[in-house]
Amino acid sequence: xxxxxxxxxxxxxxxxxxxxxxxxxxxxxxxxxxxxxxxxxxxxxxxxxxxxxxxxxxxxxxxxxxxxxxxxxxxxxxxxxxxxxxxxxxxxxxxxxxxxxxxxxxxxxxxxxxxxxxxxxxxxxxxxxx
Numbered sequence: 113x114x115x116x117x118x119x120x121x122x123x124x125x126x127x128x129x130x131x132x133x134x135x136x137x138x139x140x141x142x143x144x145x146x147x148x149x150x151x152x153x154x155x156x157x158x159x160x161x162x163x164x165x166x167x168x169x170x171x172x173x174x175x176x177x178x179x180x181x182x183x184x185x186x187x188x189x190x191x192x193x194x195x196x197x198x199x200x201x202x203x204x205x206x207x208x209x210x211x212x213x214x215x216x217x218x219x220x221x222x223x224x225x226x227x228x229x230x231x232x233x234x235x236x237x238x239x240x241x242x
Contacts (some may be wrong), residue, residue, distance in 0.1 A: 120166035120240050127158030127236070131229045138222055145217040146204075152225040153177070153204035159229075159236040160184060166240050175205035188239065197228045 134151035137144050153175070160180040164171050167187045171180065177198035181190050204225070217225070 116166050116168055117240065120162040120236075123158050123162035123165055124233075124236060124240065127155045127162060127233065130155035130158060131226075131233060134226055134229065138226065142219065142222070145222055146214065148222050149201075149204035149217055149225050152222075152229045153201045155229045156198065156201055156232045157205070159232040162236050163188070163239055177202045194231075194235070197231060201225060201228055 130151045134148045134155065137148050137151070142148075156177055157175055157180065160177065161171065163184055164180065167184065169183050169186060171183050174180065178195065181195060181198055184190060
């Protein structure tokens, strides 16, 4: 296994932990919508960073999913639907966790955030494990 693939798999594992956390919190503490949304954003961020590492693309540490997708688009085609999904989650990065940026998300919005995270998980795994 080459070094990039090994490091990418470490990123995948961390992303899976964020997605798993989001799902568990959703099941047991659904009123923690900010934390659920944050973990979904973090999962997607890490799935994208796994792909960047695998593709040997350098990146600055950033929570901006659009920035990460733009970098990834140098080697992988990123369609408009993926950008739109990333835009939905982009606002759930670190800032959502502070009291002055409180928002409310419905059960349906949280389910969508989890579905988007799964989409990026499948996307990353497909490319890394081909």
